[in-house]
Every structure is written in structure tokens, then in C-alpha cells.
Amino acid sequence: MTASPSAVGSRVADDHESQLHAAIDICDPAPLLMSLVHVTGDTGLLDEFGSRLTIGEPGNHYRTGTRPTTPPGQYPDDVVADIRARAHELLTPEMDDRLGVPEPELFGRMANVATSERVDEEFVPILREQAGFVLSERRVPVTVTPPADFSVIVIGAGIVGINAAIKLQDAGFRYQVFETRHEIGGTWSRNTYPGAAVDTPSHYYSYSFELNPDWSKYYPSGTEYQKYLKGVVDTYGIAENISLSTRVLSAHWIDDEHVWEVTVESADGTREVHRARAVVTALGMLNSPNIPDVEGMDSFAGTVVHTAEWDENLDLTGKRVVVLGTGCTSVQVVASIVDRVKSLDVVVRSPHWIVPEKSVVNDVPEGEKWALAHIPRYHEWFRLRSYWFASDNLYAMPRIDPEWARTHFSASPANEMVLETALNHLRSSFADRPDLVEKLTPDFRPYSKRIIKDPGFFRALAREHVALHRASFQRVAPDGVVTTEGEFIPADVIILATGFALEFTTSIDIAGRDGRTLAGQWKNGNDPRAYLGIQVSGFPNLFVTAGPNSAPNHGAGHNILSEEHVHYIIECLQYLVENGHDALDVRQDVLDEYNRKVDEALDKTVWVHPGAEINGYYRNSEGRAVVPCPWRLVDYWTLLREPNPKDFDFIDPATPRDERNGDASK
Known part of the structure; x- marks a missing residue:
């Protein structure tokens, strides 16, 4: 019935x-x-x-x-x-x-x-937007529809590139996205190693305009985040404008035509040239696996795998595994594979400060x-x-209080709180293992390197079949690894959890006005400098997202950087079409003065004065901090609301727009 x-x-x-x-x-x-x-x-x-x-x-x-x-x-x-x-x-x-x-x-x-x-009142606008109450507010008046010949090329389909596509589409600009990999997702397409996860809370690490109530954990796995990004692409219907398995080889500014010529190569080797009024690089700053140059690596009889090039068919069950590295990736891998392997040796050159965070592994009820x-x-x-x-x-955490720092290892009272939290977690985790406490205690102030939230790493290190070695690889033999301490570790599998090489777009041949190259301007990536972390003098209508000194290293996540940069780019492009300009090029004196202020502000942080010489991706070979943004999030967000016309030289069309043909053809 x-x-x-x-x-x-x-x-x-x-x-x-x-x-x-x-x-x-x-x-x-x-x-x-x-x-x-x-x-x-x-x-x-x-x-x-x-x-x-x-x-x-x-x-x-x-x-x-x-x-x-x-x-x-x-x-x-x-x-x-x-x-x-x-x-x-x-x-x-x-x-x-x-x-x-x-x-x-x-x-x-x-x-x-x-x-x-x-x-305080100054935080209200950014909170309304970032919490998802309101959309990003357009500041430049919108009275002109972008003309058909004003097209934009976006390089990369990760969190920034996807957002750029959505906002360009909303604003009425023609655009095309080129992605080297076979799928969208950027970092979360590449990082599929065991335990791969975001270390920013799920319910914040997402677009403010596309909230997701269905996160399974308070900190999402890489797989779940990739699923979220694919859902966003479907929701906004941008897939047809994304060319996958297509690598951008070069981008050259054509001075007399005021366009960029972008050469791409598809998976079968076919090359095409596309033209666009503006280019947005959305490659991130950490996109090339850092493969250590170790003697004998090619002689290893077992399996060598980098976490960014994980083999989904690799079975670690019952294997003798050696992991090199102790950053966020290593910590996640070790905690994830400890129950599967026969033995696990973790080789640590320089430990990080690790803090407890029970919700890292918790399911959302x-x-x-x-x-x-x-x-x-x-x-x-x-x-x-x-x-x-x-x-x-968290803004105070990496900043140095000179009076406090004279008599303390930590940088300030706020920095001391992080130090005590990390030390208490370390000592309580290994109350009966002073050897591990010694090996895992960093010699630099908290925040000099990224703070890591413990997903079970310390518990894994306490297991009987796990050993920690404070060393690096000296050489690799066919049946194992010899450390810099002269110890031989037998192995079936070597996992390189060595992260990524810092690279700000210089892997692509980018040439601006008068043939100058971005790689040359940035000393092959060793000294990148940009206005607002986005624009470089001599490269009109080139927007380098996640550029130098733009990362919110004291807090939040890459998602807010994505939204800030894309918002600013749309405002710049709309300003051009509203005022009949072809391009804008930041003045060199403006770029120099901005970077003078950046360096001055960074000089008050542990990123520049860590108290010990360290190796890490925050700084270049000369010790300059090239990754962190020195400003509060609210300050940087405010700077990026709209362009200041006084900061730019404008390039006007030689031919009236109504006499032009579309110039986005191949």
C-alpha cells in the first residue's frame, strides 16, 4: 500500500x-x-x-x-x-x-x-567579502562593455587561474586559459601523495563567492579540494575556455601593435601562436619539483618517487621506506604511511616548528x-x-620586538607563545625520548619557516619501526642511502618530500618592451620584484599573480591572494576600456619606491632576521625575503581595490578601435 x-x-x-x-x-x-x-x-x-x-x-x-x-x-x-x-x-x-x-x-x-x-571598523569591508556576505565590489565605473578585440590569456588553471576565468567571464572579457597538465587544479592536481591535505581550514580555503557546506574534514584532503575546484569549473561553465595539456612556451609584447603574442605547445608537439591584449600568469610560485642532486640516485635498485610526481600504483606495504624532508609534505606522508610499511626512516636536515591541531584530522559532523x-x-x-x-x-607573530629579542630566543611576546606551544607539544610527545626532542628542535625563531600543524607525525615517530635521522643524503647506493652522518639505511623505496623550487614565472620566455626579458629583469628568478606583487615596469598588461612579496605568510591562505589579485586585474582592465587605453605599464620609480617600502617593512620580521642561517623558500640566495607580503591582510586587500592612474604610463591606440579587426586569432 x-x-x-x-x-x-x-x-x-x-x-x-x-x-x-x-x-x-x-x-x-x-x-x-x-x-x-x-x-x-x-x-x-x-x-x-x-x-x-x-x-x-x-x-x-x-x-x-x-x-x-x-x-x-x-x-x-x-x-x-x-x-x-x-x-x-x-x-x-x-x-x-x-x-x-x-x-x-x-x-x-x-x-x-x-x-x-x-x-575594528577597518576590518568590516574585508570581512563582509571574505565571509561570503557580499561579492567583491567593483570600484572602477562600469559604463563600457569590453570590446571584442580586448582578449586576455591566462596561464595556468589552478586556484588563481580558475578564479581569473570566472571573473573575466563575469566582466565580459574574452579570455582563454592554457594549462600544462591534463586536468585543472594546479597544486591539488599535482600533489596526490598519501596524506596530501590543505593546512588551511576547509571552510575558509575556498572562494568567498562559492561556499561549500559539504567538506568532510575541517582541513580538506588534496583529493577533496581538487573535487571542489572541478565543481566550481562546472558551475561557472568555464571548461570550454580551458585548453588542457597545453604548455605556454613564450609570451612576447609586440610594441607597435600593443598586443602579446603567446606561443603554446600541445601534447602532440603542435605549436600555435595566440594574440591577446593582456596576459595573466597563474602559475603560483612553487610549481617545479625540487629534486636534490645526490650522487648515485640513478643506481638505486628500488623505487625513487618525488611527492609531486606520485605513482598511484606504488605499493608501500611491507617495504623499507626512507623519506627525505621534514616540511609539511613530509609530515603528512609519514603520518599517512606509517601503518603500511615494514620500516620507515625519516631523514631530516632542518626540522620545523610543529604545533598541535586536533581538528587537522577531524571529520565534520x-x-x-x-x-x-x-x-x-x-x-x-x-x-x-x-x-x-x-x-x-597572527600579524604580530613574525614581527620582531627589538627590546624583547635582545634577551629572548623568540622575536616578541606573541612569537614566544608559538614557541612555547610548539616546545610543549614536542616535549610532551617525547617525554621519554630526549634524543628525539633534541633532533626535532629547530635553531630558528618560529615563523622563520612555515609553521606545521601536526597530523600525527610525532605519534608516527614514536613507533618502534620508525627512526629519525638528523642528516641529509650523502649518496645513494643500489640497496639504500648513506647519510651525511655516514650512516647506511637499507631501503626499497625512497620518497623525496623535498618540496618545490621557488619560481616566479621565469620558466616561460617572457619578453616585454624593447625586447627586455622578465628572467633578465629578475636575475633568472633570484631577485624578483614587482609593484603590488603583480606588475613589472616594461611589461605592459602583464599581471603576475602570486608574484614576489605577495604571499600572506602570517595567516589566511592562497585563496585570499587569488581573490585580491584577480579583483585588481579586472579593475585595471576595466579602467583601460573605460578610458580608451590599450595598455598600462607601471612606472619604474613607482615600482622602486614600493619595493623600498617592502624591504623596510620586512626588515622588522623573522623572515629576514631568523637568528640562524636557514635554507628555505622564503628567501633568495642573498638572504632577501622574496615570498612574504609585509603588510597586514586588510592593508594589502585595500591596496588592491583599484589601480591608481598616477602610478602608470598609458599606451593609447594608434588606430581607433572602431577601425580595428579582432586580434585574438591564432
């Missing part, structure tokens, strides 16, 4: 209500309170709970270096109970968002309560997923908190 439609509908409604109440009992009380304000429109809830929903001392404990009385993310039990009771009372399956996007003043009040910290998908604005406020606690709160 078939149930009546009314009976089925009743069961669906009951199920929906039970899911709602189950979600209320498990989800984060801070964004839940914000959802109550949205659903009821009652801002009095902010006054009622604001002073009680605390996670530490008033003010920003990360900025001041003071300690919270309660760990971040934990609230008094009675407050949590009261918020959930109110939610059970006020939320229903038919709930709607009555408030919408709060006006800036109210938004600031809500952000203060949601974070239990002071959120089904109730939390339901809340993210169904409770009005819960997702946006959840994301806002993820961003807030991993962004400019």
Missing part, C-alpha cells in the same frame, strides 16, 4: 525538524547566535549574549601577546546551553533570513560578538554540515570566524 502524499510530506517535515534540532546540539554557538539574529531580526540578542559569549580576555590576545583565560573556541557551558535552548525555541524548518546582509555598523557589532574580540547548508547565514559566520582567527590576529 502506497503512503499518501500528505503522509510522505509529514515524514519529510518531521525529518527536517529532527535534523535541525540535532544540528543545534552540535554546531558552534557563536555563528548559531548570529543566525538567530538573522532569523528573528532581534539585535537585542547581541546585547543579551555579547558580554557572556567570551573565549578570553577582552581585546585581541594575539595582537597583544596576552593569554586568554579560556582556550579559543571554548565558551562557558551555561552560555552555550542558553544559546542552544534559544535556538531550539526560535528556529523552525521554515526559517528565513529576515536581516539579510547587515549594514556595516551592525555587521561590526555582530562580528565583535561572533569572535569575542574587538573588530553531519549536524555541522546540515547547519552550514540550511541554517540562514550560519555558514557565512562560521567562515568569518575561520578567517578571523587565522588572519591578521
